[in-house]
Amino acid sequence: MIEFHVEGMSCQHCVSAVTQAVQAVDADAQVDVDLAGGRVRVASSADIGTLTAAIDEAGYAVQEAKTVADPG
Template identity: 70%
Template sequence: MTIELHVEGMSCQHCVSAVTNAIREHDAAAQVQVDLASGRVLVESAQPIEALKAAIDEAGYAVTSLR
């Protein structure tokens, strides 16, 4: 399933990598697309949304909305 998240606190490519790696630690097969300018993160994953949100939170970024 595709999940759209809005993530605050990302400001550079390091942030993009950190969020991507945090998601892939929970689902190595996840497809992740990050739009740094808008803060939008699209994730194709079988993991529950809450697990992905928790992974991003642990990496130090705030998920402000889920779809």
């Protein structure tokens, strides 16, 4: 599980855009966006750098990315 702290997300369109950007890299990725907290949690086989680039290219600034324990 990778957690990103992302700036610039404020609505459901943002959730959709970030989710689509991640799933364009890994169609099987599971994406959970927390708008209030500015966090995006991703379960994916893609690496952090690739996912960070995809989110950045969608227009959202990744401030931090780290691997975290999967709560499930």
